[in-house]
Amino acid sequence: NAGVTQTPKFRVLKTGQSMTLLCAQDMNHEYMYWYRQDPGMGLRLIHYSVGEGTTAKGEVPDGYNVSRLKKQNFLLGLESAAPSQTSVYFCASSYGKLRNTEAFFGQGTRLTVV
Amino acid sequence: AQSVTQPDIHITVSEGASLELRCNYSYGATPYLFWYVQSPGQGLQLLLKYFSGDTLVQGIKGFEAEFKRSQSSFNLRKPSVHWSDAAEYFCAVGPYGGSGGYQKVTFGIGTKLQVIP
Numbered sequence: 718n719a720g721v722t723q724t725p726k727f728r729v730l731k732t733g734q735s736m737t738l739l740c741a742q743d744m745n746h747e748y749m750y751w752y753r754q755d756p757g758m759g760l761r762l763i764h765y766s767v768g769e770g771t772t773a774k775g776e777v778p779d780g781y782n783v784s785r786l787k788k789q790n791f792l793l794g795l796e797s798a799a800p801s802q803t804s805v806y807f808c809a810s811s812y813g814k815l816r817n818t819e820a821f822f823g824q825g826t827r828l829t830v831v
Numbered sequence: 832a833q834s835v836t837q838p839d840i841h842i843t844v845s846e847g848a849s850l851e852l853r854c855n856y857s858y859g860a861t862p863y864l865f866w867y868v869q870s871p872g873q874g875l876q877l878l879l880k881y882f883s884g885d886t887l888v889q890g891i892k893g894f895e896a897e898f899k900r901s902q903s904s905f906n907l908r909k910p911s912v913h914w915s916d917a918a919e920y921f922c923a924v925g926p927y928g929g930s931g932g933y934q935k936v937t938f939g940i941g942t943k944l945q946v947i948p
Contacts, residue, residue: 721874757840759921760875760938807874820867820936822874 719743723808723823730798730830738793738826740808748811749791750775750820751783753804760807766791798830833858835924837939844912845947852907852942854896854922863925864905865936866896870918878920881905892916917946 721742730736740749751763762775764783772783780802782794791810795802805827809820834857844850856862863882867875879890886898896907905922920943925936 757940759835759940762935809874819877819880820875822876824872824874 721808721810721821721823723826725826726824727827728829730828732798732800732830734798735794735796736798738806740791740793740823742789742810742821744810744812744821745788746810746812748813749785750809751791751793752807752809753777754807755804763793800830802828803830804828833862833924833935833937835922835937835939837922837942839942840940841943841945843945843947846914847911850909850912850916850944852920852944854905854907854939855903856905856924857903858924864898865923865925866890866894866907867921867923868918869921875921878907912946914946914948917944919943
């Protein structure tokens, strides 16, 4: 049982380049999330989805776009990468609302923008 | 707005010693409370959660946490730490009430635990 799988695990981008991070879950969860983790700041929510075909902004959405075309996949896009987007990105999913159910996290993607 | 404070950024304990990680929250009503653990190079894993009822909550890996409303705290404890407990621990708070849509869960900045032999 894979759970939540993120690809790639590591990536180095040049400023201005674009990329897409893929998150896949095999637990049939409705809710999916993208977080970024920065030293001294904990986890901050970028975007989330409450079901297939839906997306919504989190705390720090600027510079990112997302899509949830299939229930099991949640894509995070950076159209024009900036050094401020250097971070570790985590995808998570949950069966119900995150406030009262467990979130399952992927292993993370370490992104460096130079 | 809800918030979470983990006052200890880094804690070092000896293997076999007891552990207490502090978490204080700010929220206007009874919250949902969580502790997650992140091992090096891994994602977060839920240790335990509190929704209501008994204020002492048991979790996985021998951890427990106690909800103290009067102190707005939800401290994580373990009586005897093992070397494999070295990790980063995150407290999180979510709103109890409300319906529909997404209910934000706020994570603390984390406490990194080092275990020495």
